[in-house]
Ligand SMILES: O=C(O)CCC(=O)C(=O)O
């Protein structure tokens with residue numbers, strides 16, 4: 001079973017506040033003090049953040065070849081220079097995203113005992129996992145978030161409560177899968193591959209897709225703790241939405257940048273499988289979630305990926321002129337490696353990287 005969902009229980013620590021002059025004086029347990037250098041979170045460059053690429057999805061899907069080709073070039077640039085971008089005009093209705101956030105709030109407002117049946121058993125391939133922190137068995141710090149992780153493809157698994165949550169998530173997931181498919185085609189083209197090359201070789205239409213719901217309550221000492229530590233995502237692409245409260249930071253040119261998404265956009269980042277397929281051309285971006293002491297933040301990610309038993313490695317077409325940087329490995333085995341990794345060991349991808357090229 002999961003460790004007790006400590007965070008969503010109303011008060012992390014009972015303290016007599018009558019003679020405390022600042023919220024910062026509330027102690028959070030030292031096991032949450034993962035920010036070794038607290039100044040780290042303010043060392044961000046707003047100027048660079050303003051140039052985060054924006055991709056207009058409607059141009060990618062245009063019937064006009066010139067417009068489509070230009071969009072593919074822009075994707076190539078965003079993926080190779082940044083590893084993430086904001087996707088606008090994606091066609092996922094705003095009302096659907098809002099309803100999903102509303103239902104997520106309702107889920108987290110359920111009494112703890114109502115969520116017990118979904119407790120994380122530690123198996124990354126379990127259909128529904130509810131828990132707290134990041135990878136509880138492998139980490140040396142606790143992280144200030146509760147999570148829900150769902151296998152949404154090939155079979156759609158989702159909690160049956162609160163009423164309507166499953167249905168709205170199903171609809172959202174279907175829409176995101178449509179966007180993900182088109183984007184993977186554009187990305188294939190941007191690598192000089194056939195449009196369906198990545199989809200076909202990874203059987204991603206029957207792929208293992210995972211939805212993650214992150215719940216970050218206000219943290220009394222946000223300068224000491226993190227919601228999520230620096231990590232890269234394991235799949236091809238991650239699609240993120242949030243409830244209007246910021247907290248996502250990405251590492252770019254060795255600096256942490258705050259991501260302030262445009263209204264209704266999808267924040268997309270490259271994951272490990274795409275770095276492997278592209279033989280390192282498109283880097284899987286490091287990112288993390290910081291905290292605040294005022295508002296509950298919710299983010300929701302959909303990670304699409306190859307079919308569980310497909311062996312994934314650099315696309316053979318790319319290896320005609322260059323050596324492979326990564327070994328091929330079955331997707332489900334990669335997920336197990338990631339799950340077992342100590343976070344301090346660096347990126348999981350390094351474990352399948354050829355040592356000297
Ligand atoms: O909450 C966020 O902004 C980041 C979420 C994330 O990186 C993840 O779920 O993998």
Ligand SMILES: [Fe+2]
Nearest residue numbers: 231232233287
């Ligand atoms: Fe992530």
